[in-house]
Amino acid sequence: MNEQVLMVAGIAVLAVVFILVMSARLYRKAGPNEALIVYGFRGTPRVIKGGGTLVMPMVENCRGLSLELMSFDVAPTQDLYTKQGVAVTVEAVAQIKVKSDPESILTAAEQFLTKSPAEREGLIRLVMEGHLRGIIGQLTVEEIVKQPEMVGDRMRSTCADDMNKMGLEVISFTIKEVRDKNEYISNMGRPDVARIKRDADVATAEAERDTAMRRAIAAREAAVAKAQADQERVLAETLSMAKQSEAQRDLDVKKAEYLDMVKKQQATADKSYEIQTNIMQQQVRAEEVTIRQIEKEHEVKVQDAEILRRDRELTATVSKSAEFERKRIETLAGAERQRRISEAEGMASAIRAQGEAEADVILKKGEAEAKAMNLKAEAYKEYNQAAIADKLIMMMPDVVKALAAPLANVDKITIVSTGNNEASGMNQVTGDMVKIAAQIPALFETLSGMKLQDLLEKVHTMGGDKKPPIDVTPKS
8 A cells, every 4th residue: 555655656756857848848948138939839929038938848849049248340342432523432330120019020020030140240231331332422521521420310310110020129320440452542631631730830930939038037037036136145245235334333342341441440450559558558667657657766765775875974984074075076076067168069050160160151152153254244244146146156167067867867868860950869959958057047037036137237237347348149
């Protein structure tokens, strides 16, 4: 019984496992990147996306359709002609995928379910290249090169209808490269390059100009700042030196005042010390005098006592001898005094005689000098014009000698003669000397105040000589 139960249980378990295995095999699942299309006895295909369904064996079948993004190059092998007729080669990249709605998935399944990815991309590329050719024919090279986003937008809008018919959508269309065989594109940028280069050169020149101007302004400001700093430094140094000079002056004044005060105090102290010293010396001397007076008083007292004693002794013993000696001494003292008085009177008489003699000599000397002055004055009164003329004439050799003295100091004379004229050469020197000598009478007339010829006439008249006057007028 137990064996039958176990057998039935085992068979049941095997049946359940078999059912589960068969159910697992019949249950098909679709991932997030694919769609599962189930078709069979129901007539209308079913689209399973992101889920699962039970596919009945024998009566139903299923196929998977990829919903992943398809990326491929769109590069027509033939040249494309622009609106300007320029042949260009365009390479682009397209990203296309199957739309996610069930209707589009069924449409794409009708178009591409039995085709391989390469065949599917080939069909799509042909459609994309056709539309790209049409769009390139409507644009210029400049628009294609400078506005690639506009080309992509046109491609997406133009291909949208055809892609919808195939259950597809264009995610993006990007132009990678545009080329031409005639270097149109490379030459197209030259004006811009030249303009940009020109603008760059102008900007560089302006920048250099601005830099130079700013450098000049900065240099000028730096120079002005340096000059101001130098002026301020010089002013500060001048003020500092002035302050130092004032401080030094005040210090010197203070030093002088202190030194004067110290000297005054030192002088006062020295004078006080000297006065005090003198006072002390005077006090000492006074004390010494007092001491001497006291000593003398004591000596006098002692002498008085001694005299009194001797007097008493002499009185008692030899009073007569003392009296005789006293008289003798008085006689000798009187004789000595008389002798000294005589000598003093003699010396006074001698000094008086000598003074009187010297005064007499001085008086006589003064009288002699006075007489000499009177005689000289009398002689000057009688000193007439003849004497003056004689004196002037006696001085003429000295004057001529003084005039010729510069020539005596000449060591060497070089004479250059240019002809046989008498006024040239050595004759010129002697002629100049004669002219100098001829000017002496005029000099004497200037000194004496009268003409020399009149003076000589008066001399001849005073001497009694009636000879004609001598002509001393200088000859030309």
